[in-house]
Amino acid sequence: MTQSKRETERKYEPPSDGVAGLPDLTGAGPVASVTGGGPEELDAVYHDTEDLRLAASSVTLRRRTGGRDAGWHLKLPSAGDTREEVSAPLSDEVPESLRELALSRTRGAPLRPVVRIRSTRTVRQLRDAEGGVLAELSLDEVRAEATAGGGGRAAWAELEVELTDGVHAGLLDVVEKKLRKKGIVRADSPSKLARALRETGRSVERSRPDRVVAGSPGAYVLGYLDEQVGKLVSLDPAVRRDAPDAVHQMRVTCRRLRSCLRSYRSVLDRRATDPLRDELRWLAGELGVARDQEVLSERIGAALGELPGELVLGPVAARLRVWDVARGGEVRSRTREALATARYLRLLDALDALVRQPPLRAKAAGKPARVMAKAVLKEYGRLAGRMEEALAQPAGRSRETGLHEARKAAKKLRYAAEVARPALGKPVARLGKRAKAVQKLLGEHQDAVVAQDTLRELAVAAHGAGESAFTWGVLHGRERAGADARQREVPEVWRAASDPALRAPLDH
Known part of the structure; x- marks a missing residue:
């Protein structure tokens, strides 16, 4: 069984005289007092693949004993100073649950001890006026030993400030201001593992394409692809854990990648990218089942909640719950099964290879303008068509x-337009904004159309069970009216x- 928490922290180079040189942080923002505790002895073994795939993606996996949180910890990068820490109880082997959450990075390569x-550790607790702990200030005397690649050793000291759950991140800035006045500056390593690997002679580098001209169409397209591939990989653990909106974000990322590969065929050879587009379509399709179910359930539930009580006849809410549970479990299983396939891992490998060794065409080195x-204008032409x-179709299914x-x-x-914005600036951004408005309106229309089909199915099921179908009919009518209203807009x-x-500024 795993548990998860958000960890927000910053690391610093400690004062030369250790604990004695730490400033008194009383009065730093809401900090009313500082209390201390006895030293802790911590022993952590970090695991990674032979080629350090986790470390290359700023992920750490460790088995730690000692202290208050002994166990296995998988730390996943998030925004700013925050990381997500997923923990599991102590065991001799890497827990399967954590191995699965790391799969998008390891691609199934064996995990073994590396450091x-x-x-x-000496801890100081920063407390508010009521005695609640706002943050912990930890001074660590660190000894690192590589367990592979020659067994190098290193030793250093570091200072860490970690916020308690729920405390505003702005406290870190307040504390840092006071630390700087004492000459205490940020550490140049994001984690103990990163520093240990560096100081014991292990390098973690990600190869970059060397044939791309800076400021060229190839550079802009590859920069966008690299960002989206990274996002796809980082969303994987969230999807596996059913995190809110994760499936939607992963599906959108697949679509962005597919669209980029399609729109910029003049930059990248389609003989290499078309097979990737097919695989991204497959993955988006597997994710889409879960996302469509999620959207429908939320939409119908919200509409039902807005109905006056006199329009709700029969066990409507219960039927909706049964439908959601039955369909939801099925589609979530389908998503997890897709992420467990060798096909999915091959796709991730192929996307990495595309960014590292891009199949550039001659126009990749041309003028972005x-x-x-x-x-972009070619995609506009397709939309106009x-x-x-x-709009030429009569009202009904054909127009829908x-x-x-x-x-x-x-x-x-x-x-x-997103891909081109760094190169073309405001003109393409304005066109992209208008395209988004069209997409949003037509998306609202499509949601209403799909909801009508589902409501009809629920009405038929209710009627077959001897229940009143009246409420489902009311909801169906509202969705129909909503779809018609969107069409008029x-x-x-x-x-x-x-x-x-x-389009004029783009049409050279």
Whole structure:
């Protein structure tokens, strides 16, 4: 069984005279007092692959004894000074639950001990006026020993300030200001492991393509792809743990990658990228089942909650819960199964290889104002064609289908503009913003269309069970009215997005 918590901390070079040189932090913001405790002896063995794949992604996995939180700890990077720490009870082998959460980084390579780090820790607790602990100030005397690659040794001291759960991160700035006045500066290593590897002779480097010209279309496209591949990998543990919105974010990342590979075929050879697009479509499809279920459940539940009591007839809420539990468990299992396949790991490897050794075409070294603008305008042309076809259709399923296709084209234009924005600036950003408005409106329309089909299925099931289908009919009618209202808004929103003045700065 695992547990998770957010860990927000900063590391510093300690004063030369150790504990005696630490400043009195009483009065630093809400800190009303500082209390101390006895020393702790900590012994941690860090595990990684032979080529240090975890360390290369700023992830650490350790088995630690001593102190108050003995056990296995997997630390995953998050924003700023925060990391997510997932812990599991002590055992001789790496817990399978943590091995699974690290899979998007390790790709199944064996995990083994790489560094042993022992620390003698002196702790000071920063407390508020009520005596609650705001943060801990720890001074560690560290001894590191490589367990592989020659067995190098290193020793150093470091100072760490870690916030208690729920304390605002701004306290770190207040504390740091006082530490700086004493000449205490930030450490140059983000973690003990990173410093231990460096000082025992192990290097952690990520290869970069050396054939990309800075400021070229190739550089901008690869920079975007690298960012999205990193995001895909980092979202994997959150999806496996059913974190809120994780499936949605991973699915969107797949779409961004697919769109980039499609829109910038003039930069990257499609003979190499088209197979990747097919695999990304597969993964997005597996994730989409879970995401569609999540959206529908939330949408119908919210609509039901807004109905006056006199319009709710029969066990409507109970039926919705049964439907959600039955479908939800099935689709979540499908998502986890997809992430456990060799096909998924091969996709991650292939995406890494694409960024490291990109199949660049001649235009990758061209002028961004020409190459990237042309790609964006080509996606605009596709969207214009889809919108023209959709709006020419009579009201009904054919128009709904056409608007759904236009929505997908609007997404592609928006993502193509995202890639080009660092190169082309405000003109492409404005066009992307208009594309997003079209996408949002057509997305609301599509959600209403899909909800109608689901509500009809629930009504049929309720009727077959001898229950009243009245409430499902009311909800169906509201969704139909909502879809019709969104359709009426489409021409105006599209006129704003298709204004020639938006495209003029890009049309060279």
